[in-house]
Amino acid sequence: xxxxxxxxxxxxxxxxxxxxxxxxxxxxxxxxEVRGSSVIRLVRAAQEPEQGYGPVRSYLxxxxxxxxxxxxxxxxxxxxxxxxxxxxxxxxxxxxxDLDRDMKHWHQLSSGDPVMGKLAAEFYGLRxxxxxxxxxxxxxxxxxxxxxxxFAYKLKARLAExxxxxxxxxxxxxxxxxxxxxxxxxxxxxxxxxxxxRAKSAAIIETAxxxxxxxxxxxxxxxxxxxxxxxxALVGIRGIGPWTANYVRMRCLRDPGAFPIGDVGLQNAVRxxxxxxxxxxxxxxxxxxxxxxxxxxxxxxxxWHSLY
DNA sequence: ATCCAGGACTCAA
DNA sequence: TTGAGTCATGGA
Numbered sequence: 162x163x164x165x166x167x168x169x170x171x172x173x174x175x176x177x178x179x180x181x182x183x184x185x186x187x188x189x190x191x192x193x194e195v196r197g198s199s200v201i202r203l204v205r206a207a208q209e210p211e212q213g214y215g216p217v218r219s220y221l222x223x224x225x226x227x228x229x230x231x232x233x234x235x236x237x238x239x240x241x242x243x244x245x246x247x248x249x250x251x252x253x254x255x256x257x258x259d260l261d262r263d264m265k266h267w268h269q270l271s272s273g274d275p276v277m278g279k280l281a282a283e284f285y286g287l288r289x290x291x292x293x294x295x296x297x298x299x300x301x302x303x304x305x306x307x308x309x310x311x312f313a314y315k316l317k318a319r320l321a322e323x324x325x326x327x328x329x330x331x332x333x334x335x336x337x338x339x340x341x342x343x344x345x346x347x348x349x350x351x352x353x354x355x356x357x358x359r360a361k362s363a364a365i366i367e368t369a370x371x372x373x374x375x376x377x378x379x380x381x382x383x384x385x386x387x388x389x390x391x392x393x394a395l396v397g398i399r400g401i402g403p404w405t406a407n408y409v410r411m412r413c414l415r416d417p418g419a420f421p422i423g424d425v426g427l428q429n430a431v432r433x434x435x436x437x438x439x440x441x442x443x444x445x446x447x448x449x450x451x452x453x454x455x456x457x458x459x460x461x462x463x464x465w466h467s468l469y
Numbered sequence: 470a471t472c473c474a475g476g477a478c479t480c481a482a
Numbered sequence: 483t484t485g486a487g488t489c490a491t492g493g494a
Binding site (some may be wrong): 184269301302305306307308309310312313360364399400401402403407408421423424425426427428429465468 | 471473475476477478
């Protein structure tokens with residue numbers, strides 16, 4: 162029965178408009194659709210399918226937030242048949258928008274800062290838009306290694322179209338990123354034909370196999386105790402380097418101190434913000450970020466957003 | 470053709 | 483641990 166809905170309270174400050182502004186940055190996004198002041202997405206009713214609780218359904222939801230006080234979530238087609246599934250959807254959306262983050266310290270740090278103050282004010286209420294699904298986060302990061310963003314979006318869309326489930330609603334298709342089980346036994350040539358390099362293809366298949374075997378999971382990484390340990394585990398996988406690992410820490414594991422320092426987008430944003438005639442060096446980035454210790458991920462995200 | 474893009478790997482010091 | 487050189491691919 163479509164039309165059922167629920168609300169999710171948000172911590173202040175929160176700006177849904179700022180979040181949508183970030184999410185709408187590319188017309189090539191394939192996993193959700195921003196329509197004016199709402200977003201529509203096919204959401205899996207549980208994380209970690211590799212943990213072995215059988216097939217889990219997905220539900221098409223529309224999210225609005227008229228007053229920035231709470232997210233208003235409506236099921237557009239089916240609705241969850243159990244409280245457990247409903248909780249899965251809720252958990253996903255809380256992670257997606259980082260709803261449980263206490264932003265107080267960030268705003269204390271950034272408000273009077275010579276570099277970040279301006280961005281923090283301009284993007285007031287923007288949260289790091291997360292990628293709650295570990296496999297999606299890994300594949301998105303791997304796809305984005307050393308290629309321009311539009312091409313990365315195309316690669317992701319090809320994975321979703323080729324291997325992911327989809328539903329149709331009001332003439333539009335909505336896709337969900339494939340589960341690792343869909344790619345665990347794929348052939349490298351198969352992905353190369355989608356224009357992934359050999360190395361990226363191998364990494365995507367290898368991580369899928371690890372996850373399908375239960376040897377890699379979001380819960381497992383978080384259970385390692387600290388994010389450095391999670392990063393070490395990720396970097397141990399061929400094709401995953403420090404940038405990808407920190408990207409996943411930032412957008413999937415929800416570590417506010419993650420710092421993808423080698424990121425060229427970050428470097429270009431810093432260059433523009435500081436009016437430099439070249440990209441900053443690693444040492445310069447470390448110095449610049451020193452005042453934002455513990456919130457490097459948020460500083461990075463706000464700098465990314467400044468590029469658009 | 471040449472350079473850039475939200476890097477990773479290898480190998481040397 | 484850090485730095486240069488190499489690889490890889492599409493787009494401008």
